[in-house]
Amino acid sequence: MRLGIIGLPNSGKTTIFNALTGQNLPTGAATSGQFEVHTAVVNVPDPRVDKLSAMYNPRKTIYATVTYADIGGLDKGISEGGLKGQFRNELAQVDGFVHVVRAFEDDTVPHPYITVDPQRDVEILDGEFLLADMVIVEKRLERLQADLRIRGKNVDKAVPVELELMEQFKAHLENERPLRELDLTDDQLKMIRGYGFMTLKPVLVVVNLGDEPKDVRDLLIYDHPHTSLVGLQGKIEAELAQLDPADAAVFMEEYGITELSAAKVIRLSYELLNIQSFFTVGEDEVRAWSVAIGATAPEAAGVIHSDLQKGFIRAEVMKYDDLIAAGSEAALKTTGRLRLEGREYVVQDGDIVHIRHAM
Ligand SMILES: Nc1nc2c(ncn2[C@@H]2O[C@H](COP(=O)(O)OP(=O)(O)OP(=O)(O)O)[C@@H](O)[C@H]2O)c(=O)[nH]1
């Protein structure tokens, strides 16, 4: 799963990328306004994995991961006439956005629109994405209408269906509302999958607070489905991510920080993607896997290996909470709470799974 970090120039995208990934990319004037993409894969912190690892003492412990891409160079006007080239490709590839909005005051860091105004800034880039989607919708409408004109009654059945959907999209976008607010069916989503609609993607808005902790809800109203809002002290957390844990603890005490927000932001961005974690355990490896919410046991098996999906017979499932309560797998088995599930079973977050399969 891939998340694109976007935001206006100098909002602190690269700083927050560093805070989340522990990298040390250069920030500030050196990079300003350029199209540049940097990526890093990050473990999703999960105390359940820590506990399972303590219980099984495996050779390897593997967390779920997300990939962050720091995408520089977005600004007002970028979508005029539609998003193009590398930008379009890069943005279309991501499963969701981390939208960085500047709330920090610092006279040495110029703001492209002079004043610090998070509400205005978040709406500038959102406006660009609405526009980019509108360009796509209008092109499709033109195509579909031409098709209908030329072929008349012989037109493909899908054309009037898509035409109606595009009309609905157009009306929605004209009201300056993102497409992710619409309740779309699987068939509708399939129909538009290749179009790369930007406002369809989930968004985590990260307000870059600066040096003072603040309540983000005082700074910004952002009320959409498939959206979360969180604050992060970008520069401080980026610096902390460079320290070893003991030094970081001293530093945190000095600044009165009780808990790092970076871990929380990573979790929130994972949760945004409509995926969940299930686990496999053993002496060799304790591992978290990501699967779509609603996936069945064979689909989850397929995440581990396609052979396990093909040869799927049954899944042995333990609930994480049951295992912790029982204290060990052996103890759990005596309670009858180790369950055998078939092909129809819908995997739940926190399931510990062992797939029985025919080779
Ligand atoms: N005071 C303060 N400065 C910050 C904070 N976060 C970022 N900055 C500074 O703001 C400047 C821009 O930060 P970057 O992380 O490079 O911002 P960006 O959005 O990646 O910028 P571009 O890629 O050039 O568009 C740098 O000089 C940072 O040090 C913060 O929390 N407080």
Ligand SMILES: [Mg+2]
């Ligand atoms: Mg940058």
